[in-house]
Amino acid sequence: ELKVEQNPLFLSMQEGKNYTIYCNYSTTSDRLYWYRQDPGKSLESLFVLLSNGAVKQEGRLMASLDTKARLSTLHITAAVHDLSATYFCAVDMTYSGGGADGLTFGKGTHLIIQP
Amino acid sequence: EAGVAQSPRYKIIEKRQSVAFWCNPISGHATLYWYQQILGQGPKLLIQFQNNGVVDDSQLPKDRFSAERLKGVDSTLKIQPAKLEDSAVYLCASSWGLLNTEAFFGQGTRLTVV
Numbered sequence: 001e002l003k004v005e006q007n008p009l010f011l012s013m014q015e016g017k018n019y020t021i022y023c024n025y026s027t028t029s030d031r032l033y034w035y036r037q038d039p040g041k042s043l044e045s046l047f048v049l050l051s052n053g054a055v056k057q058e059g060r061l062m063a064s065l066d067t068k069a070r071l072s073t074l075h076i077t078a079a080v081h082d083l084s085a086t087y088f089c090a091v092d093m094t095y096s097g098g099g100a101d102g103l104t105f106g107k108g109t110h111l112i113i114q115p
Numbered sequence: 116e117a118g119v120a121q122s123p124r125y126k127i128i129e130k131r132q133s134v135a136f137w138c139n140p141i142s143g144h145a146t147l148y149w150y151q152q153i154l155g156q157g158p159k160l161l162i163q164f165q166n167n168g169v170v171d172d173s174q175l176p177k178d179r180f181s182a183e184r185l186k187g188v189d190s191t192l193k194i195q196p197a198k199l200e201d202s203a204v205y206l207c208a209s210s211w212g213l214l215n216t217e218a219f220f221g222q223g224t225r226l227t228v229v
Binding site for chain 1: 146148155156157158159160163170171206208217218219220221222223
């Protein structure tokens with residue numbers, strides 16, 4: 001059974017600081033996704049990481065993937081209040097076979113950035 | 116491009132009643148997913164359709180949940196009878212259906228079972 005663990009689950013930080021969210025997963029997969037969710041809203045896709053060593057950046061967020069370590073990181077640089085949200089990593093289940101590629105999500109990291 | 120449409124947005128029912136949710140995916144998307152998100156947790160896949168066929172329903176509680184995607188476009192998810200623990204947000208997502216493509220999520224239906 002594929003398991004996805006995120007840490008920390010809760011993070012309160014000040015504006016201007018840097019921090020990293022970690023995502024570990026239990027079985028082989030080359031595809032990892034990061035989503036953002038604002039309270040009461042749906043999921044917004046941030047990054048799709050499709051290969052070992054992939055690195056993607058958008059504004060103050062940068063995501064990377066190490067498939068050998070089964071680890072992805074989401075790094076926040078010089079945080080601003082607008083980045084406050086819950087961030088989820090998710091791994092697809094393609095390796096279960098049969099064309100199934102639904103996602104297994106972590107529990108999410110609830111990020112609060114204080115002015 | 117219009118996004119994934121879901122209705123209703125909110126639903127409150129009593130336990131043992133039945134309820135149905137509707138999803139219209141992004142035009143042209145062959146793959147459709149239903150996820151259940153319980154408060155404070157990540158979404159959990161319930162069922163995946165490829166066109167009008169079921170690809171994965173291994174996590175769908177089939178004694179009470181059912182889903183269909185007639186004609187390979189819109190989909191409905193039904194719960195009958197509902198239990199208190201079914202209170203959650205039900206998210207529909209769609210993708211082009213090719214491997215390595217991302218899924219786009221709808222706004223969800225928030226179900227409260229009392």
